[in-house]
Amino acid sequence: MSQRFAVRGETIQLDQLLKALGWADSGGAAHAAVEAGQVHVDGRVEQRKRAKLHAGQRVAFAGQSVLLVGEGDETE
Secondary structure (H helix, E strand, O other), rough: OOOEEEOOOOOOHHHHHHEEEEEEOHHHHHHHHHOOEEEOOOEEOOOOOOOOOOOOOEEEEEEEEEEEEOOOOOOO
């Protein structure tokens, strides 16, 4: 399943994104998923729990993926 998520401002932290999408129930769960190597950013395993993500990047976790878009670009 793939979806789009509008980044408000210039960046969003990876752990915050996982929580906002409902892919992690808590910050601790988000951190555990990243530490376990289960989260990919642009096709690569991301080890930084608080990695700053920008519009144009794709995040994948547990069979789901999301494309980050700039605010107002959700319908492209």
